Amino acid sequence: METKKDSLYASTLARGLQILRAFDESHVALSLTDLVERTGLEKSAVQRMAHTLHVEGMLDRDPKSRLYRPSHAWLELAYAYYWSDPVIARALPKLIEFSRAWGETVNLAQISDDHIIYSLRLPNQRTHFAASVVGRRLPALNTASGRVMLSTRSDEDIDQACARWPLLQVTGKTLMDRCEIARSIRLAREDGYCITRDQMLLNEISLAAPVRGTDGQAHAAVQISISGIAFNENQVLEKFLPNLLDTAAGILG
Amino acid sequence: METKKDSLYASTLARGLQILRAFDESHVALSLTDLVERTGLEKSAVQRMAHTLHVEGMLDRDPKSRLYRPSHAWLELAYAYYWSDPVIARALPKLIEFSRAWGETVNLAQISDDHIIYSLRLPNQRTHFAASVVGRRLPALNTASGRVMLSTRSDEDIDQACARWPLLQVTGKTLMDRCEIARSIRLAREDGYCITRDQMLLNEISLAAPVRGTDGQAHAAVQISISGIAFNENQVLEKFLPNLLDTAAGILG
């Protein structure tokens, strides 16, 4: 037990959180023994934590299979998050407007450490499930949104990020070359947008514009996903870029 | 200290959860003392819990104001929830299809005790923030979705619910008469849908259709919000009902 020699650190609470975080896109319902495996906690600890979380309404349980599952409370937390983030409230109407006007998928992405997280998604066509629901985290360097946000930071920040931030190969064509990525970011700085293709999904073109605060730095990015079959990059730029830039600029402007 | 004389109950974890739940739509950033007030916990306990949650990445903190706020992790939890709920995966493409075809706001609502919770929302027009973000909970009896889901249950269930479930006056016109509500539910049973007006928002017409499982009971409802200025109830029914019923029936069908 690696105690964080921190007298204020409540390890029981931390253990409970570990249980919550054991659930993810490929672990949707877990038994006690699954939880023991995934968290590395003692069987008894898992038993007590899961029980407590269940009593407190944070975990549902199938009485038949005895599997634990996330409860609706997890969505309520998201609701509280939405109210707490001032960017969300300003972005949502703009995104709705864009979505309505163009009938294309629009997302709001935010930086979360060295990843981006999609905090608003307005899907407009059938696509993969992961691409339509809120809360997905992806390595910032691999995404148009991440790059365009990074492009508003200092050169040192960019160099550091390109050197150290994680990469994840998602499709066969996900760009993994850090020099190329750095180049892409500098280009984004000049252009004021970033466009990618086939990075998270084959035949998907992703176009992102920065949402700048008063300091000029991007707190978020507005991103659209366009079919790479129906359009090529130039067509996407021509058709959507001006409005996307307007939409993004209007959020904190 | 009201111990739930339950030897498996980890009270420290429960206290941590209390901190999380202290945040909501009107409490978006809380100081230590705010948290003490809202949770009723000891100052020291709050200090340790908040600190732990911060270290664990569940709370962000503004170093200037020292206020705690929900972190992006709250959205990640929502992401895990989405993958865990099989209804969501089946509903999402249908809702996208409907949204695209009709250009109107569509939601998926689920029963959560005596409330409904919106688990998917595809807003298509500017509306109130609360009506566009996922995770909002409303008393089931006051909503078309709640009533139509309830209408698929037994008579006893309905009677019990009408007698005991909570009501909440939201607009000046929110129906608070339990007899009227019971009547509305029985009508919904006959009709296979439920329509309301001015209940959660003035000049909003809400139309809901049940998503039935193999047992005939509704696990969810598909609901649309239509402007009561542009349409009256009959027009809404005529224009949208058939497709809404199809959409809802197609989800678990």
Place this chain on the structure above:
DNA sequence: TGGCAGTTATCATTATTTGATATTGCCGAT
């Protein structure tokens, strides 16, 4: 500059968690 409210730190006390173990219950195989 002083005072105050809120935050951070400390520590002896003790309640709570721990983790090993025992028991129970469930499901599939025979």
Place this chain on the structure above:
DNA sequence: ATCGGCAATATCAAATAATGATAACTGCCA
């Protein structure tokens, strides 16, 4: 039906980790 094995529950003495009172600090505003 019966058995066997695995997983879930319950129990309990030991000791760790949480408690809560209090004290020290900090920064803000008058």
